[in-house]
Amino acid sequence: MRWRPLEIVFWLATLLPFALTPNYLVLASQIAITALFALSLDLILGYAGIVSLGHAAYFGFGSYTAGLIAKWGWGEPLTGLVVAAAAAGVLGYLTSFIIARFRHLALIMITLGIGLLLAEAANSASWLTGGADGLQGVRMWKLFGVCEFDLWGTTAYSYSLAVLFLLFLVARRLINSPFGLALRGIRENALRMPAIGAPSPAHIRKIYTIAAVLAGAAGALLAQTTETVSLETLSFGRSADVLVILILGGAGRLYGGLLGAIIYMVARDQFSGINPQYWYFWIGTLLIAVVIFLPNGILGGLARLAPALTIPGKRKSEASAP
Amino acid sequence: MTAPALATKNLQKRFGSLVVARDVELSLPHGARYALIGPNGAGKTTLINLITGMLAPDDGQIFLAGDEITALKPEARVKRGLIRTFQINTLFPRLSALEAVTLAVCERRGYAGTWWNKLPAYGDAIDEAHGILRALRLAASATRPTHELAYGQQRLLEIALALAGRPKVLLLDEPAAGVPREESAELFTVIADLSREIAVLFVEHDMNVVFRFANRIIVMVGGRILVEGAPQEIAADPRVREVYLGGARHG
Numbered sequence A: 001m002r003w004r005p006l007e008i009v010f011w012l013a014t015l016l017p018f019a020l021t022p023n024y025l026v027l028a029s030q031i032a033i034t035a036l037f038a039l040s041l042d043l044i045l046g047y048a049g050i051v052s053l054g055h056a057a058y059f060g061f062g063s064y065t066a067g068l069i070a071k072w073g074w075g076e077p078l079t080g081l082v083v084a085a086a087a088a089g090v091l092g093y094l095t096s097f098i099i100a101r102f103r104h105l106a107l108i109m110i111t112l113g114i115g116l117l118l119a120e121a122a123n124s125a126s127w128l129t130g131g132a133d134g135l136q137g138v139r140m141w142k143l144f145g146v147c148e149f150d151l152w153g154t155t156a157y158s159y160s161l162a163v164l165f166l167l168f169l170v171a172r173r174l175i176n177s178p179f180g181l182a183l184r185g186i187r188e189n190a191l192r193m194p195a196i197g198a199p200s201p202a203h204i205r206k207i208y209t210i211a212a213v214l215a216g217a218a219g220a221l222l223a224q225t226t227e228t229v230s231l232e233t234l235s236f237g238r239s240a241d242v243l244v245i246l247i248l249g250g251a252g253r254l255y256g257g258l259l260g261a262i263i264y265m266v267a268r269d270q271f272s273g274i275n276p277q278y279w280y281f282w283i284g285t286l287l288i289a290v291v292i293f294l295p296n297g298i299l300g301g302l303a304r305l306a307p308a309l310t311i312p313g314k315r316k317s318e319a320s321a322p
Numbered sequence B: 001m002t003a004p005a006l007a008t009k010n011l012q013k014r015f016g017s018l019v020v021a022r023d024v025e026l027s028l029p030h031g032a033r034y035a036l037i038g039p040n041g042a043g044k045t046t047l048i049n050l051i052t053g054m055l056a057p058d059d060g061q062i063f064l065a066g067d068e069i070t071a072l073k074p075e076a077r078v079k080r081g082l083i084r085t086f087q088i089n090t091l092f093p094r095l096s097a098l099e100a101v102t103l104a105v106c107e108r109r110g111y112a113g114t115w116w117n118k119l120p121a122y123g124d125a126i127d128e129a130h131g132i133l134r135a136l137r138l139a140a141s142a143t144r145p146t147h148e149l150a151y152g153q154q155r156l157l158e159i160a161l162a163l164a165g166r167p168k169v170l171l172l173d174e175p176a177a178g179v180p181r182e183e184s185a186e187l188f189t190v191i192a193d194l195s196r197e198i199a200v201l202f203v204e205h206d207m208n209v210v211f212r213f214a215n216r217i218i219v220m221v222g223g224r225i226l227v228e229g230a231p232q233e234i235a236a237d238p239r240v241r242e243v244y245l246g247g248a249r250h251g
Helices: A005-013 A016-020 A022-047 A056-071 A077-099 A104-124 A154-175 A178-188 A200-226 A236-249 A256-274 A276-293 A297-305 B044-052 B074-079 B097-109 B123-135 B151-163 B181-192 B207-213 B231-236 B238-243
Strands: B006-015 B018-028 B033-037 B059-064 B082-084 B169-173 B199-203 B216-221 B224-229
Touching: A016 A022, A016 A154, A022 A056, A022 A154, A022 A178, A022 A200, A022 A236, A022 A256, A056 A077, A056 A104, A056 A200, A056 A236, A077 A104, A077 A200, A104 A236, A154 A178, A154 A200, A178 A200, A178 B097, A236 A256, A236 A276, A236 A297, A256 A276, A256 A297, A276 A297, B006 B044, B018 B044, B018 B224, B033 B044, B033 B207, B044 B074, B044 B082, B044 B169, B044 B199, B074 B082, B097 B123, B097 B151, B123 B151, B151 B169, B151 B181, B181 B207, B207 B231, B216 B231, B216 B238, B224 B231, B224 B238, B231 B238
Parallel strands: B033 B199, B033 B216, B082 B169, B169 B199
Antiparallel strands: B006 B018, B006 B059, B216 B224
């Protein structure tokens, strides 16, 4: 798929924080991590129609894996990231066998159950995870042996952004592939899929595993850039937040989760500075307004205003190519 | 003598005390054009669901070209060339007609699990999908989302999706359901023009269409096959006339 000008502008704009808001690079790195997590959810929810209320399970699992590797003496970021993402992928693959058998409300309950189960397991295994105090003693080595994870977040943001961009390229390739078309088929009509010879459960297992790898990578980035892991990484709140972010931004549009993460995180940073206890009041209001007035999310609303904004893989897409 | 394209033996299915399939035995030769008729609730759609594996029979066997397929999953039966369409449009509303048919072609060719190559790299699949749509006179609307297509076009797309799987046996569940009478003849012309390699079993209520396009007719009542025969025999059969209360007139 050819890159649209707006996509190039978007990715160039992600470099602006270095120049314009150098005091907010820590926030920027958190946004990049959340965006990667939302992208992961978009692959299963936006493309394959798999609703999840427990996606933090894979984020948190990746987070704890990366944290523990560093705590146990291997603080090299890149290998830690790969191992943590792979570990989350294994967890995703194992759970995908349950996921692929259910849809709709049952699926929401099962993903919720998996999320709660893992959060409680981490809580009770405090000898391993540090429990409610969080995982302490995570010390990262310098990235490439050069860049230290400093207080200003320069390394954190560069690192998170680079990983986000690389995995975004993978996701972008995936949704424009024959497999991506099959996922949209599952989303559009799961009943018809077996009648055209499609092994939907196998497709679902595959995308769920890939999404778990991405979520695990996001979790690992958080552990490595903050040098701590808390139970919050596995919490229901995080699963719900990422769902809200994706719906706000626009599911099934690849950039929806990214845009949602930017809006949500910046708004939270600003609002909670003014009035922390009312933060969710405004998010609730925003969510209701978006669902009522922009059923396809903010990006969907923008796309309706300007056709140039439509993202490849969404509408008149790949199949129309010669 | 080769095995029939499709055969069932002693097929049984009940929902509680309601018997929806009782000792169903049918045999569809290669290249057949069979009509399956019967009053509402006779079990026609249930029989299609049983044959295609969307329902599991309580007893009995299903054979495709002599091979038993009773235990196979629906998608595995499709891979072997046993393909159906649906009475109520069962399409992909926000995929274009071309995307939907390309998807079906990709599934058949085994491309659909590939996530590291772009779709345009599979020009052969896209070309094949285009060819199918052209043959069904849908080429002009190929890039429009399915939900924007006219109803009659959506009925054709049902058939296009089935053809993308290269069927050897095609089960058409009321292909012209909801289509005005004058258009349904056109739709059946498409079906009649299908390759003679494909054995076709279609469910249809319009007796004019049935007698015109079927070379053999199976009549189902209450989950069992009442009678099977050539159109003239069926038309003359007093039991069939009774079932249809004299409604089975034809020209």
